[in-house]
Amino acid sequence: MKKTVLLFPFLLIIFCCRAQYKNDNLLFKTVYPESLCGELKKYPGALILDVRSAGEFNDTSFSTGLNIGRLKNAINIDVRELPKQLHSLDAYKDKPVFVYCSHSQRSRRASKLLADSGFHYVININGGMTAIRALDDDQVPCSKTLLETKNKYAVIPATDLCRQWKDHQKNIILLDVRPDSAWQHITSNPKVNAMGSFKNTMHIALDELSSQINNLPGNKEIILTDNFGADAAKAASLLVDKGFAKVSVLLEGIDRWLLTSNKNTSCKGLYIPAVSYSIISSAEFGNLVKDKTDHLILDVRTQDEVSNKAKESYKNIGHMKNAVNIPYTELASRDNEIQSYRNKPVYVYAFSGSPEAYMAANTLVQKGFTNIKLLAGGLFNIRWTAANVVNMNHLDDLVTDVPSENK
Known part of the structure; x- marks a missing residue:
């Protein structure tokens, strides 16, 4: 494999x-x-x-x-x-x-x-x-x-995928080209294993696509998905070169899907999660914690990162207000410190979309916590969303202690 x-x-x-x-x-x-x-x-x-x-x-x-x-x-x-x-x-x-x-x-x-x-x-x-x-x-x-663009295929946003799925299901083929290990959620990376798929998706790994290309109907639009967009783009070029006329790629793959809020009614039922905990966007996090206190915000980064002392200076970007820090490497032995939140919302985050947060979420599930919500993109994406997405600047108020050089 x-x-x-x-x-x-x-x-x-x-x-x-x-x-x-x-x-x-x-x-x-x-x-x-x-x-x-x-x-x-x-x-x-x-x-x-x-x-x-x-x-x-x-x-x-x-x-x-x-x-x-x-x-x-x-x-x-x-x-x-x-x-x-x-x-x-x-x-x-x-x-x-x-x-x-x-x-x-x-x-x-x-x-x-x-x-x-x-x-x-x-x-x-x-x-x-x-x-x-x-x-x-x-x-x-x-x-x-x-x-x-010089691309001979289309790059579509999540909203277009939702619309196509809702209105033209009979005319499209969803094709996931992730490696077999990623599709089966058995890689060594917990983030990759946590990425779900879309309903009724066909799977052919990119490195097997050439040999199985005759299994694809030539009279339907093929929408390609993967983890981050790179493999889907390669697959799209291959299909276009082989004469497929209608080929599209989901922008930045399932990763961007999880980073943005796609819970509108036209998308209901389209995404099939791969894990028992929730993966939420920055916008969803902001809405869920607004004016609420009966939850735990759990920062699983190292103590150096939380205190802005990381050797990689770009990682020194403060922390969430009222967050509790338990590094993911210590969580299995310190879960007793947060047992009062066993059946309450626990929001887990790391620096970005790194595997550490996913490791922590898996540990909490194994320890019997029932309402885990992992913040896709972590603290970095909270700040990025606040600065780059319209009407999201309020998210910046959730973060404190950002050093001046990284503000």
């Missing part, structure tokens, strides 16, 4: 680019994707600057899940090259400059650099290309004229 190879493009990006939001709407302006059409219409002569890698910009990146198109008329300067190429943008120092990347981490670095270098009207696009692609046409009405 082939081992599961994990690629976390979002995490690789955030780890190399410190998450800072303190400059938003102070040093530079920000705009949500929902307002982007209107803002671009105001400034027809604005510069659109894409600071992703050349591979991402051209849909040729090795991280295939990040090949999701670009904004039309954008110019590309990799954020790593931007300091050396600032002079080429001098003509725009007094004009609007819209800056974006994939998830709005690199673009914030670029926006700060531009503002510090004398550019007077810099606008960071919150959430980046993934946030734009996660919205439907009603939310970004200019998307058909705003977006372009």
Whole structure:
């Protein structure tokens, strides 16, 4: 059985680019994707600057899940090259400059650099290309004229998957291309094992797809799913090359599905969980703990991380208010400290979507805790959602003790 190879493009990006939001709407302006059409219409002569890698910009990146198109008329300067190429943008120092990347981490670095270098009207696009692609046409009405891609397959958000499943079930095939071990939830990674699947999904592992391609109907749309979007993108390219006309990929796979709230009625019954505990989004967490106290918020990071003393400085991002810290490595021997919450909501979180939180959730279930809710994306995603998703800034109030260098 082939081992599961994990690629976390979002995490690789955030780890190399410190998450800072303190400059938003102070040093530079920000705009949500929902307002982007209107803002671009105001400034027809604005510069659109894409600071992703050349591979991402051209849909040729090795991280295939990040090949999701670009904004039309954008110019590309990799954020790593931007300091050396600032002079080429001098003509725009007094004009609007819209800056974006994939998830709005690199673009914030670029926006700060531009503002510090004398550019007077810099606008960071919150959430980046993934946030734009996660919205439907009603939310970004200019998307058909705003977006372009070299991909020969479609990248669809969760809302489109819900709509297709609700209205056109007979005309679509859901195909999961995860490795067998991930599909069967028997990998060495508890996070991967916790990822469920969608109802009535067919499974063919990516490395077996070529030999089984004749088992797929050519007259239906094939919607590809996986853990993080990379394998599905590779499978989509293969199917298109083999003559399949209607092929789509779920944006960033099941991982993004879990990071966002998809509990609307059209999605009811579509997602089948793989674990007995709940995996909830940042938005859901905010709603569940609002004005309530009869629950436990459990931080399973190391004591150094909680106290902002981690050697990897990007991990020093404070902690949830009123959280109790029991490192996941100590939880099995210290569960007696939280026995009063055995049948009450226990919200488990770590730094991000790392396996530690999933290990802790599994331990609590084994110890007889009955109402475990794991925060997808952890503390990092609470702060990211607060900064990048419209009407979610209140989530920032749930976090305290963030060092100034990471605010």
